[in-house]
Amino acid sequence: MAESEETGSDIARASTLPPTPDGYAEPYEFRYPTVALLVGSSVLGIVSSVALVALLMLVHGHEVFAFYEVIVDGETTTFAMDLTAIAVPFLAALIVTTAVHELLHGVVFRFYGYDVAYGVAPAMGAFYAAAFGQFQRRAELLRVGLAPLVGITAVCVPLLFVPVPIVALTAAFVLVFNTAGAIGDLYATWRLRRLPEGTLLYDVDIRHSYVYEPST
Template sequence: MNRTEPRESPRLIATFRRTRSVAVQWVVVSAVGFFGFAYLFGHVRAAILDTSLEPIIVPVFAPPDALPWLVASVGLVALIVVPHELLHGVFMARYGGDVGYGVDAAYFVLPYAYAKTDGTSYTRNQLLVALLAPFVGITAVGLAAMIVHPSSLVIVPLAANAAGSIGDLWMAGVLLQYPADVRVGPLPDGDAQGFGIYGSSSTPAEGGRRPGMRFLSRLVVGAVGTLALLATALVATVFVSLAVGSGTVVIGEPGSRWFLFRHELASGAGAVLLEFGTTTGLAAAAAGGLAWAGTRECYRALVLDRSD
């Protein structure tokens, strides 16, 4: 008779909780991300049409004329929510989950539709597939549709889906810091606003994270935060200029490597010209990411020295 070895129980090595602070960060990054993704997909459309995207000319509509476009845009955004959540659910069910759907608001801050399972445990890669399926799948279908019919309206649902995937991308970034053999399941205290990451005795040290992942995650957080702050500051500057001046805002020398942003009313205020210095913006984001990651690492080193 063969002896059966006792099965090793998984041990909790990390947790992710969707706190109020995280919910607020998702809202801010999603709002900024919508325009960032729209800008990116606009460049894709311009490449398909073999034209230049910039300067971007935005017509200024009177409220009655803008209403049909607003209704169409809101309708396209609402329609994208259903396939987004269905794709989450399809893959969660594929990996053994009993899926439920609904609508809620996280801490009365972040309204969202959801697909969820109760008590189901997934491998890291299974949950990554379930998290990223809507972002990858809908983006691929949208880009194919744009090639066939490069309408600017296609950009709206694409950008809305990508911005609505910020939470999914955030959680995927958390999971990618850990090796593929971990499992992801409910938190031990039953809190539905998050998940636990479970490993075994062979899971590496440093909280189970893969080497270098802590610094990389802080670098990404710092870069995204820098872009969000930069975009918010630019929008605020434009509103101030519109309130007290001509509305013209130029930061840097257009055409030079130091150019960052241009906002200008044109044609008797019938249109707005927008232009962005992508290279300068990305350089600022990289510098912000490095500064944040370096500061956090220095602070951690100081804390560890004091505890020794």
């Protein structure tokens, strides 16, 4: 029963699509491989974390991790951590990354003349900036997709070298969150680059996107 309801829902949703433009083939749905993207996000998060810890140690030494202390008293070794010192940059980075990442998607969408909708998809655990109900050009979407990764990286990498531990640490957290969170953008960019020039995309809602390839 559930499968048939989902099929009916998909058919109803597809019926809301606009007429296929002249010179284009009938649309097909663009899908994300959810499990693969979750694995990819984890890998990117781990790799970027290791690389950034090594870089911070190289540039600032142990001082950048002053919130962490090892106390040796005779045969007893105690590990102490100032949670406040680590929680503040962590939470600041999480909030800033989430907001700025989607804002940059939206800014580039707006630059190309699209109407942008911002929102939250609780079931997907995601925030979004999208251009629903509009044909979107492949070449423009390539720039929309990569804008947060390129823009945030360009700003935060120099901040890693600022001789203020909380600034460098916050920048590192932002880079980890943004890099791991960009896995969907990277996948979409990879798929878009493999599509013919002139391809159009159309988002019905946050879960359903359709691809229109040129027929000639």
